[in-house]
Amino acid sequence: MREVWTTSRIRAAEDVVLARTQSGALMRRAAFAVSVRAARMLRERTGRVTGRHVVLLVGAGNNGGDALWAGAFLRRRGVGVTAVLLAPDKAHPEGLSALRRAGGRVVLAQDVGDVPAEADLVIDGIVGLAARGGLRPDAAALVERATAPILAVDLPSGVDPDTGAVTGPAVTAAATVTFGAYKPLHVLHPAASHCGDVHLIDIGLRPELGEPDTRVLDPDDVATRLPLPRPADDKYTQGVVGIAAGGSTYPGAAVLTTSGAVLTKSGMVRYAGSAADVVRARWPEVIATGSLSDAGRVQAWVTGPGLGTASGARETVREVLAAGVPVIADADAVNLLAAHPDLWDAREPGTPLVLTPHEREFARLAGDVGHDRVAAVTAAAKRYNAVVLLKGHSTVIADPKGHVFVHYTGRAWPATAGSGDVLSGIIGALLAAGIAPLYAAACAAWLHDSAATIAASGAPVPASLIAEAIPAAIRGLRVSA
Numbered sequence: 001m002r003e004v005w006t007t008s009r010i011r012a013a014e015d016v017v018l019a020r021t022q023s024g025a026l027m028r029r030a031a032f033a034v035s036v037r038a039a040r041m042l043r044e045r046t047g048r049v050t051g052r053h054v055v056l057l058v059g060a061g062n063n064g065g066d067a068l069w070a071g072a073f074l075r076r077r078g079v080g081v082t083a084v085l086l087a088p089d090k091a092h093p094e095g096l097s098a099l100r101r102a103g104g105r106v107v108l109a110q111d112v113g114d115v116p117a118e119a120d121l122v123i124d125g126i127v128g129l130a131a132r133g134g135l136r137p138d139a140a141a142l143v144e145r146a147t148a149p150i151l152a153v154d155l156p157s158g159v160d161p162d163t164g165a166v167t168g169p170a171v172t173a174a175a176t177v178t179f180g181a182y183k184p185l186h187v188l189h190p191a192a193s194h195c196g197d198v199h200l201i202d203i204g205l206r207p208e209l210g211e212p213d214t215r216v217l218d219p220d221d222v223a224t225r226l227p228l229p230r231p232a233d234d235k236y237t238q239g240v241v242g243i244a245a246g247g248s249t250y251p252g253a254a255v256l257t258t259s260g261a262v263l264t265k266s267g268m269v270r271y272a273g274s275a276a277d278v279v280r281a282r283w284p285e286v287i288a289t290g291s292l293s294d295a296g297r298v299q300a301w302v303t304g305p306g307l308g309t310a311s312g313a314r315e316t317v318r319e320v321l322a323a324g325v326p327v328i329a330d331a332d333a334v335n336l337l338a339a340h341p342d343l344w345d346a347r348e349p350g351t352p353l354v355l356t357p358h359e360r361e362f363a364r365l366a367g368d369v370g371h372d373r374v375a376a377v378t379a380a381a382k383r384y385n386a387v388v389l390l391k392g393h394s395t396v397i398a399d400p401k402g403h404v405f406v407h408y409t410g411r412a413w414p415a416t417a418g419s420g421d422v423l424s425g426i427i428g429a430l431l432a433a434g435i436a437p438l439y440a441a442a443c444a445a446w447l448h449d450s451a452a453t454i455a456a457s458g459a460p461v462p463a464s465l466i467a468e469a470i471p472a473a474i475r476g477l478r479v480s481a
């Protein structure tokens with residue numbers, strides 16, 4: 001499991017560690033790691049290290065200090081180093097003298113000429129944890145002139161460390177070396193796509209950090225939670241999934257949602273609704289009925305995709321919420337809950353609920369997401385006493401206690417019509433298997449994305465093929481676990 005802390009928590013831990021370490025030791029450790037990564041990038045990209053030229057972009061604080069020290073270490077390996085100072089009066093004094101002692105060149109940003117364009121590698125030490133807003137114009141102009149790959153120190157300058165928002169010019173790095181802990185920007189869209197490969201360097205903060213603010217599941221975490229049939233199981237004991245989705249207008253949504261559930265786990269899937277014939281034709285193993293009252297017992301309900309918002313749909317959502325089993329409410333079920341607050345009263349107290357809006361559905365339910373997706377989703381989860389999964393290039397999942405998972409892979413294959421329906425079915429299957437709602441939603445996001453990647457294999461595919469790749473995604477997880 002990858003763990004993520006906000007900048008205030010990281011600073012607090014840094015203060016504790018700084019108080020018991022020799023002055024400057026932490027920075028030199030961080031900077032040495034940057035120099036090692038820089039040398040590796042030079043070798044990989046140009047064939048050698050000695051004789052190559054690195055340009056440091058140096059801002060007003062310790063992030064610039066890291067870059068200056070890294071430059072000093074690179075000088076010792078025979079690399080030509082030029083530091084470009086954006087704030088000469090505030091450049092880290094020890095870092096600056098270390099670089100000068102090692103024979104590095106120092107120029108002011110206004111005198112920089114062609115220096116950035118001549119580099120084999122650029123190290124971005126403009127701003128780190130203290131970053132606010134996009135790059136300022138002088139820094140942005142400098143970054144624009146750099147044609148070589150950029151190695152970001154701690155984070156690509158210009159992005160917001162805690163929200164991952166990019167509201168102005170920002171560095172796009174080939175790689176990032178970060179210290180002590182992952183920060184939210186490393187896993188949140190759009191900042192995450194500015195980072196390149198992220199390398200975490202241990203500087204001894206972990207014992208002081210406490211519980212993480214956000215978590216990211218690894219394949220192993222998903223693999224150990226996925227339900228597989230055990231010797232004593234039969235079709236009922238694994239948790240029966242109920243699908244109350246789609247209808248005569250959108251029968252495809254019924255099929256796609258059912259596909260997600262059928263292909264995620266063994267056991268039984270029931271369908272209730274006016275697309276019963278279409279569902280039965282595609283999945284003969286599904287027990288399909290025309291109405292909820294005929295559906296029989298289930299251990300979790302999936303509702304919403306393709307349901308519409310007419311009065312019949314409202315009744316379906318009401319009945320499902322009252323059924324006393326975990327519910328995943330997607331798409332039109334979210335819209336109905338937003339438009340008819342009385343529907344919340346139908347919910348059997350204490351039964352788990354997972355809401356899976358995309359941004360527009362989220363806005364209808366809880367207001368604009370804004371720049372801080374984690375804060376918005378966490379607040380909605382508390383307000384509705386539900387697990388909320390906000391879809392998108394980074395999927396954010398929160399529970400009412402403030403536990404947060406983020407799923408980010410940098411791939412966008414799931415962005416196709418109907419793929420959210422498949423996701424709902426996967427979540428329903430995991431809920432019915434008894435997996436805790438937060439984990440059911442987070443594991444489902446992972447599995448869905450993995451299935452999309454396998455199905456796509458480099459070319460766009462529709463949602464039905466994403467569903468068909470679910471078994472391959474599960475097999476892949478089990479092999480890697």
Ligand SMILES: NC(=O)C1=CN([C@@H]2O[C@H](COP(=O)(O)OP(=O)(O)OC[C@H]3O[C@@H](n4cnc5c(N)ncnc54)[C@H](OP(=O)(O)O)[C@@H]3O)[C@@H](O)[C@H]2O)[C@@H](O)CC1
Binds near residue numbers: 063133154
């Ligand atoms: N503490 C430790 O032990 C360790 C710390 N470490 C390192 O320290 C880093 C944090 O350093 P930090 O706190 O000195 O601030 P930092 O991020 O360098 O900002 C400097 C100044 O930039 C400015 N600025 C703000 N926004 C801007 C923008 N958009 N565009 C341009 N400029 C902008 C603003 O100054 P202003 O101009 O507003 O006065 C701000 O004060 C951390 O990320 C890690 O790399 C490591 O060595 C490990 C050990």
Ligand SMILES: Nc1ncnc2c1ncn2[C@@H]1O[C@H](COP(=O)(O)OP(=O)(O)O)[C@@H](O)[C@H]1O
Binds near residue numbers: 391411
């Ligand atoms: N740019 C993107 N990158 C990665 N995943 C995306 C992107 N856009 C959407 N997705 C994912 O695709 C799915 C789309 O769901 P949704 O918007 O409900 O579509 P639909 O209603 O057509 O099924 C979600 O799982 C979402 O997280």
Ligand SMILES: [K+]
Binds near residue numbers: 063125127152
């Ligand atoms: K930086």
